[in-house]
Amino acid sequence: MSCTKAILLAAGLGTRLRPLTDHTPKCLVPIAGRPLLDYWVEQLVVAGVKEVLINTHHLPEAVRVYIESINARGQLQLRETYEPELLGSAGTLAAHPQFADDAEEILIIYADNFSNVNLCDLLAYHHRHEDPATMLLFHAPNPRACGIAELDEQQRIIGFQEKPSQPTSDLANAGVYVFEADLYRQIAAKRVFDLGFDVLPTLVGKMRGWIWEGYYRDIGTYDTYLAAQREVVEWWQRAGRFQGCRPAVFLDRDGTLIESVHYLSRPAQVKLVPGGGEAVKQLRAAGFACILVTNQSPIGQGLITEADLVKIHNVLFEQLAQHETTLDGIYYSTQATQIKDRTVVEFYDRKPGPGLLFQAAQELQLDLTRSWMVGDMISDLLAGYHAHCQELILVDSGKGLEGVAIPPYLHPFSHQVSDLSAAVSLIL
């Protein structure tokens, strides 16, 4: 029985994902509410891989907590190798020459890519041919920015060029390789730095390409990272994951559901906007879950406690009860923000990040693609957009845009109305 081990190359700094990677290691940035590494770990479990080496560098403590949580499940074992200075992709192999000793082959995965690739099928393809290596390939929309492979009719890689000015194909290196154990040992013994630069050129003519026709994304930049959030919702939709799920209306709190007060900190300051109770009642009667999503940086700043927030929200529930209605959930972020620009995702779980919406969708079985986001600020609209809500409504009853223009890519989904009652008329 063949044993496959894996190396997850996960130590990238993620500089182009700042400010998110200032406090989250790149390999743990959430996608649709789950850490990026989770998607690879799930694939490795399905492929029957039991032993995985993972390198760490930036914010290693957070990765260690994640590793412990995975190991506690017992499906596979993740073993950390900490690199105080980055060794390079080939350098990580060189530091572990014995890793292949009791394996048939080693899967090497650049964990900062994101894909639903079927690793079982990749390994099955590798077992069907005689060459010592297989490279996963994807169809690149921008071949000039990728490592491009040229294949013969047996799918053997007969040419490979990094960022070619005249690409011969659109088949790009996806950063996933299968190496036979012997080949792994030879590569480790070379003690070179980079797989792409120092190793791949030597494998031309000895390696096959396996083309993945499904989803693939390099989570290299802030923009591609945010695009991936919406793309995951699209695969969920195609896979029928929202069947039987309710649509939601995600409501911002201050300036949308309750009147805007500067630093609301006492229950006595809570007051539903005119028509607010009736609005929630109508939405719920029409089958929408009503979910409050609110940024609560005063908690992170130490100005109020979570217990204070519960008291504030209890008053909100009392006022809604007077209209014989309620909310289906309240989700809030607690981080204190450093960045004034309301369009920048600093924390995934803080609007304009989509984290609160994904969490609610997961816990309450909500269909994001039929949901609406209603808020008084640009950060509300963006949170709804990143979570793939179908429509976004800006109400004029709160802070407003504060001089920020709604970006053109939001225009097809955006509406602007006077207040929550008008938003409900639009939704219904």
Ligand SMILES: [Mg+2]
């Ligand atoms: Mg607001």
